[in-house]
Amino acid sequence: MMSTDKQVVKTEPENEFTTTHHVYEPHRAGIPPLANYTRELWKRREFASEMSKATLRGANTLTMFGQLWLVLNPLLLAGVYFLLVQVLSGGNRGGMDYFAQLCGGLFTFYFVAGSMSTGAASVVGGGKLLLNTAFPRLLMPFSAVRTAFFRFLPTLPVYFLFHILAGLGFHLSMVVSIYFLGLLIVFALGVAAFFATMQVYFRDTTSFMPYFNRIWLYMSPVIWSIEQVPARFTKVLNILEVANPLHSMLGGFTECLVNGDIPSLRTFVTATVWAFGVFAIGSLFFMSREREFAVRL
Amino acid sequence: MSSLSASESVPTPVPTPVPSGKPLTVKVENLSVTYRTTFERVPTFKNAITRLGRGQRAVREIEALKDVSFDVPDGTALGIIGNNGAGKSTLMRALAGILPPNKGRIEVHGRISPLLSLGVGFNANLSGRENIILGGLASGLSRAQVEARAEDVTTFAGLEEFIDAPMRTYSSGMYSRLAFSVAVHMDPDILMIDEALSAGDATFKTKAAGKMAELRENARAFFLVSHSLASIQQLCNDAIWLHKGELMMRGTPQEVCAAYTKFVQVGDSAVILEDL
Numbered sequence: 001m002m003s004t005d006k007q008v009v010k011t012e013p014e015n016e017f018t019t020t021h022h023v024y025e026p027h028r029a030g031i032p033p034l035a036n037y038t039r040e041l042w043k044r045r046e047f048a049s050e051m052s053k054a055t056l057r058g059a060n061t062l063t064m065f066g067q068l069w070l071v072l073n074p075l076l077l078a079g080v081y082f083l084l085v086q087v088l089s090g091g092n093r094g095g096m097d098y099f100a101q102l103c104g105g106l107f108t109f110y111f112v113a114g115s116m117s118t119g120a121a122s123v124v125g126g127g128k129l130l131l132n133t134a135f136p137r138l139l140m141p142f143s144a145v146r147t148a149f150f151r152f153l154p155t156l157p158v159y160f161l162f163h164i165l166a167g168l169g170f171h172l173s174m175v176v177s178i179y180f181l182g183l184l185i186v187f188a189l190g191v192a193a194f195f196a197t198m199q200v201y202f203r204d205t206t207s208f209m210p211y212f213n214r215i216w217l218y219m220s221p222v223i224w225s226i227e228q229v230p231a232r233f234t235k236v237l238n239i240l241e242v243a244n245p246l247h248s249m250l251g252g253f254t255e256c257l258v259n260g261d262i263p264s265l266r267t268f269v270t271a272t273v274w275a276f277g278v279f280a281i282g283s284l285f286f287m288s289r290e291r292e293f294a295v296r297l
Numbered sequence: 298m299s300s301l302s303a304s305e306s307v308p309t310p311v312p313t314p315v316p317s318g319k320p321l322t323v324k325v326e327n328l329s330v331t332y333r334t335t336f337e338r339v340p341t342f343k344n345a346i347t348r349l350g351r352g353q354r355a356v357r358e359i360e361a362l363k364d365v366s367f368d369v370p371d372g373t374a375l376g377i378i379g380n381n382g383a384g385k386s387t388l389m390r391a392l393a394g395i396l397p398p399n400k401g402r403i404e405v406h407g408r409i410s411p412l413l414s415l416g417v418g419f420n421a422n423l424s425g426r427e428n429i430i431l432g433g434l435a436s437g438l439s440r441a442q443v444e445a446r447a448e449d450v451t452t453f454a455g456l457e458e459f460i461d462a463p464m465r466t467y468s469s470g471m472y473s474r475l476a477f478s479v480a481v482h483m484d485p486d487i488l489m490i491d492e493a494l495s496a497g498d499a500t501f502k503t504k505a506a507g508k509m510a511e512l513r514e515n516a517r518a519f520f521l522v523s524h525s526l527a528s529i530q531q532l533c534n535d536a537i538w539l540h541k542g543e544l545m546m547r548g549t550p551q552e553v554c555a556a557y558t559k560f561v562q563v564g565d566s567a568v569i570l571e572d573l
Contacts, residue, residue: 047434
């Protein structure tokens with residue numbers, strides 16, 4: 001016996017990923033034992049964070065100018081949308097406070113969109129590692145969401161700068177926005193897992209994303225805010241409220257963060273159901289397919 | 298051609314015969330693995346849609362392994378030979394738990410080397426060290442274990458100066474030295490070495506052959522996939538020959554290599570001669 005990791009080996013429960021005793025049999029199509037899977041996933045969480053750190057390092061995201069670059073793109077976009085809305089509305093849309101709200105929404109929207117695109121690329125990009133190592137594959141899209149989140153973080157101080165400049169003030173209820181941010185992360189994990197699976201089967205999934213994202217952005221309360229929607233659109237709004245997951249999540253998030261209001265119970269419930277629902281669907285879909293990835297890559 | 302055949306200069310101990318009556322380390326029963334691959338090199342949504350009207354089936358099934366059964370008792374050094382496409386790498390991946398079997402059963406007792414070596418360099422933008430650490434963490438080692446090993450791996454591969462440079466800057470020799478070094482430093486009970494590891498200069502080959510002989514003595518089981526019949530005969534005490542997914546023969550390395558050589562020379566696939 002060469003193993004120097006005897007302690008590890010002894011305490012290891014038997015399952016698909018253990019390193020001591022394995023039995024491999026044809027798997028019935030479907031989902032692996034969830035308790036085991038989750039345990040192994042948790043045990044290897046360091047891999048996901050290390051993977052994400054290495055990706056960020058590789059892209060020079062952690063340097064000062066790297067961080068600046070991350071802020072620059074959404075900021076310029078916010079500028080574009082701000083001008084557009086000002087022109088279209090004949091200049092009677094709010095000034096700085098509208099810009100602050102736009103930034104808050106847009107930065108957060110791009111966190112979800114970023115999770116989607118880096119998540120989609122995560123499994124296909126891990127080619128050789130996936131072909132030669134057995135581990136819970138969900139670590140790949142989850143690591144991508146961590147990467148997207150760390151790209152989102154440097155935009156927060158920029159938002160707060162505009163928040164202060166707009167004189168929006170700080171309220172205790174802003175703390176509630178952390179709950180919605182949490183929901184957005186859970187949602188992003190599900191979305192990343194779903195698109196990572198799609199990308200394995202259809203390698204052009206990421207090519208459709210820019211169009212999809214653009215429509216999704218216009219459907220979400222980012223450029224417009226819920227309370228400013230004209231009465232004739234109430235019907236559309238009622239549909240979007242239920243049909244678009246970001247409506248409740250982003251809407252709730254900006255409501256707390258920008259206006260300092262506590263969203264309605266309805267918003268809370270819709271957002272929570274969407275976040276965990278998408279997380280469950282995305283990750284279960286991924287798990288049911290992940291054993292096929294090695295032959296598909 | 299292979300690094301392993303260059304080991305003639307190194308006095309490696311002659312493999313001891315397969316011990317009988319020992320507990321089994323690996324048991325493979327009626328294993329079949331079938332791939333479903335697409336015609337297109339890269340499957341896309343666009344192709345799937347545009348192909349619809351033509352009524353072609355996009356998926357083709359490839360039987361990589363057909364009804365393969367064998368046992369590996371403790372202390373076996375098993376050589377695996379066969380032509381390209383015989384299913385050698387598929388067998389290794391199935392043993393490592395990466396490819397699920399379609400039929401049959403595989404039982405493995407012991408910590409198996411996760412073919413990690415072949416995964417090293419999966420992201421060429423990351424440094425050698427990052428690649429080692431990520432591969433180790435993925436295969437379930439703790440951070441401390443991986444970091445300690447990364448040092449040994451680097452020293453053995455002689456890459457101290459370059460380990461923090463991105464892997465895209467590595468030469469092919471550096472690449473394979475690192476891959477081999479990772480494979481032999483993960484302390485598995487069951488060591489699997491694939492042909493892909495064979496490279497490096499004469500100095501490194503000598504070092505590698507020495508290390509392999511040492512590991513063979515210590516590991517509970519040792520699998521060597523190689524096209525070099527010389528190294529199979531030198532390092533292994535048991536051998537199997539796969540052909541088009543089927544187990545053709547099991548026996549001593551001498552017998553199996555002789556039969557394989559004969560088959561290749563008179564058989565229908567003489568083109569593969571250059572692999573020898």
